[in-house]
Amino acid sequence: xxxxxxxxxxxxxxxxxxxxxxxxTRQIACQLTxxxxxxxxxxxxxxxxxxxxxxxxxxxxxxxxxxPAPSDIERLLAPLLIGENVGLLSEAGCxxxxxxxxxxxxRAHELNMTVRPLIGPxxxxxxxMAAGLEGQQFTFHGYLPAREPERSQKIVELEKESKHRNxxxxxxxxxxxxxxLFQALLTACQPKTRLCIAxxxxxxxxxxxxxxxxxxxxxxxxxIDRRPTVFLMLSSLI
Amino acid sequence: xxxxxxxxxxxxxxxxxxxxxxxxTRQIACQLTxxxxxxxxxxxxxxxxxxxxxxxxxxxxxxxxxxPAPSDIERLLAPLLIGENVGLLSEAGCxxxxxxxxxxxxRAHELNMTVRPLIGPxxxxxxxMAAGLEGQQFTFHGYLPAREPERSQKIVELEKESKHRNxxxxxxxxxxxxxxLFQALLTACQPKTRLCIAxxxxxxxxxxxxxxxxxxxxxxxxxIDRRPTVFLMLSSLI
Numbered sequence: 001x002x003x004x005x006x007x008x009x010x011x012x013x014x015x016x017x018x019x020x021x022x023x024x025t026r027q028i029a030c031q032l033t034x035x036x037x038x039x040x041x042x043x044x045x046x047x048x049x050x051x052x053x054x055x056x057x058x059x060x061x062x063x064x065x066x067x068p069a070p071s072d073i074e075r076l077l078a079p080l081l082i083g084e085n086v087g088l089l090s091e092a093g094c095x096x097x098x099x100x101x102x103x104x105x106x107r108a109h110e111l112n113m114t115v116r117p118l119i120g121p122x123x124x125x126x127x128x129m130a131a132g133l134e135g136q137q138f139t140f141h142g143y144l145p146a147r148e149p150e151r152s153q154k155i156v157e158l159e160k161e162s163k164h165r166n167x168x169x170x171x172x173x174x175x176x177x178x179x180x181l182f183q184a185l186l187t188a189c190q191p192k193t194r195l196c197i198a199x200x201x202x203x204x205x206x207x208x209x210x211x212x213x214x215x216x217x218x219x220x221x222x223x224i225d226r227r228p229t230v231f232l233m234l235s236s237l238i
Numbered sequence: 239x240x241x242x243x244x245x246x247x248x249x250x251x252x253x254x255x256x257x258x259x260x261x262x263t264r265q266i267a268c269q270l271t272x273x274x275x276x277x278x279x280x281x282x283x284x285x286x287x288x289x290x291x292x293x294x295x296x297x298x299x300x301x302x303x304x305x306p307a308p309s310d311i312e313r314l315l316a317p318l319l320i321g322e323n324v325g326l327l328s329e330a331g332c333x334x335x336x337x338x339x340x341x342x343x344x345r346a347h348e349l350n351m352t353v354r355p356l357i358g359p360x361x362x363x364x365x366x367m368a369a370g371l372e373g374q375q376f377t378f379h380g381y382l383p384a385r386e387p388e389r390s391q392k393i394v395e396l397e398k399e400s401k402h403r404n405x406x407x408x409x410x411x412x413x414x415x416x417x418x419l420f421q422a423l424l425t426a427c428q429p430k431t432r433l434c435i436a437x438x439x440x441x442x443x444x445x446x447x448x449x450x451x452x453x454x455x456x457x458x459x460x461x462i463d464r465r466p467t468v469f470l471m472l473s474s475l476i
Contacts, residue, residue, distance in 0.1 A: 007367050020357050024257040096373040097366060106370030109434075109448035117368040119258050119440070125363050128335060129245050130355040132344030135334040139377040139405075167377075196347075202357065210347035 003080035005108045006032065006087045007095045009120025010046045012228065013203040017050050020202055025118040026050050029087055034060040036076050038090040038100050046089060064100050073107045080113050092228070094122045098142060098172065124170060127198035127230035130208045131168065134234055138168040146177060148184070155188040162193075163235040170232050178224040181231065189213040193235040199227045241318035243346045244270065244325045245333045247358025248284045250466065251441040255288050258440055263356040264288050267325055272298040274314050276328040276338050284327060302338050311345045318351050330466070332360045336380060336410065362408060365436035365468035368446045369406065372472055376406040384415060386422070393426040400431075401473040408470050416462040419469065427451040431473040437465045 008029050009021070017026050030052050037043035040063050044056050052059070060079075065072050080086055090099035094117075108115050124140055141158065145151045158169040173181040178199075185195060191214035198208040199222070209222060246267050247259070255264055268290050275281035278301050282294050290297070298317075303310050318324055328337035332355075346353050362378055379396065383389045396407045411419045423433060429452035436446040437460070447460060 019260055019262040021260055022256060022258055023261065094363065094367050096368075096370075097363070098374060102370055102373050105368060106448065109370050109446075115368045115370070115446055116444070117364040117439075117446075119357075119359050119364070121357050122360075122363055125332065125335070125360055126355040126357070129332050130334075130343065130353045132334075132340055132347050132353070135340050136336060136380045137378065140375065142374045201355075206354070208347075208353055208355075210344065 001083045003085045004114040007117045008087045009094045020121045032087040035087045042091045043089045123201045126201045131196035131232045133168040141171045152188040159235045166236045175226045178229050196232040197222045199229040239321045241323045242352040245355045246325045247332045258359045270325040273325045280329045281327050361439045364439045369434035369470045371406040379409045390426040397473045404474045413464045434470040435460045437467040
């Protein structure tokens with residue numbers, strides 16, 4: 001029997017597991033003793049939060065290399081070939097979504113392993129649900145260019161595409177550059193374009209605010225410096 | 239005090255709530271007595287599944303009209319203006335994502351209401367996690383055109399864009415047309431394009447299969463007739 005690869009979402013911040021995971025997700029995670037993780041330290045903190053019944057030092061926790069070679073992937077998946085079930089954890093949120101793990105999952109499919117995605121938090125999904133923008137068509141772009149003029153050029157391009165396709169554009173930024181991205185959006189976008197800023201999702205300070213660019217220009221800027229933020233934009237004809 | 243609008247994900251099929259909702263999501267849903275829903279019948283079944291402590295006939299459950307007029311939105315949100323908390327439920331999965339509710343949420347933001355997205359299942363997100371395709375850039379397109387030649391033209395366009403942007407393309411179809419869409423994909427796509435078919439997510443029959451078009455052409459077709467299915471495509475240079 002070949003093992004199953006479980007994809008286990010993790011906390012978006014310091015909150016008890018019962019606030020962000022179904023009992024079933026936690027139960028599966030607690031039955032596993034082998035994990036492939038983005039970051040060993042945060043993975044251990046997560047397993048502690050789940051009150052994993054096995055002492056942490058007795059669990060097998062291996063980090064995915066930043067640019068995994070095919071041989072890394074084979075090594076990480078080898079335990080599944082002899083029947084062991086393995087959990088994949090990213091640093092926060094869902095594995096493989098704006099996070100590592102995809103090449104591992106792709107190879108798992110090639111090896112006919114069962115891949116089971118478990119239910120849990122995703123900042124991107126929560127932001128999209130609550131933004132009040134367009135949920136029938138949307139694109140996640142990851143990070144925009146960090147420098148000007150490339151960043152503003154990209155913003156204008158995304159805005160045009162959003163209008164043309166009636167499509168929500170989602171993107172993120174390194175948290176220390178959140179303010180710079182926000183200012184670039186205020187400068188580059190059309191006054192009627194809608195911008196939703198969602199930060200500290202699932203945490204006590206959770207804030208989800210929707211305004212037009214014109215409105216944002218008159219308001220105090222949101223307090224997003226060094227806080228995990230999702231940016232969502234819709235420039236529609238409607 | 240203005241009330242809070244809670245966005246409550248619902249089951250993707252017949253499964254106990256502890257398999258798909260955190261205790262916190264269920265607890266919030268069970269404290270509410272007023273709900274705005276896509277479909278009253280499925281909403282009642284969901285609230286029964288959650289063992290809502292108030293008898294169902296005593297709950298206020300209102301359907302969102304298919305094309306809500308501004309006056310419908312105002313009427314549905316009015317209880318929040320006098321301090322009541324309200325839950326928004328779609329038929330399956332997350333409100334506002336490939337489901338109604340967006341205009342309601344947009345207006346809630348305009349009225350300075352707090353919008354709180356709760357954690358739960360989304361077939362689109364689960365499929366994307368487990369597909370082994372590209373999770374750094376992806377687009378959800380909703381439904382493709384139902385007729386030929388428009389459908390195949392659209393498929394070719396999405397495939398080109400996927401290659402150009404290294405972006406996963408996600409789409410869905412009315413379940414009775416799943417087989418027709420699958421056949422159109424086999425005919426229209428390039429042999430090396432990767433196609434993931436994910437169906438019955440979160441249910442005992444959950445199946446997530448990734449192959450190239452070339453491989454799919456040699457395999458028996460997946461058993462997707464009238465089953466909720468997410469289609470994911472990646473045509474990348476890598």
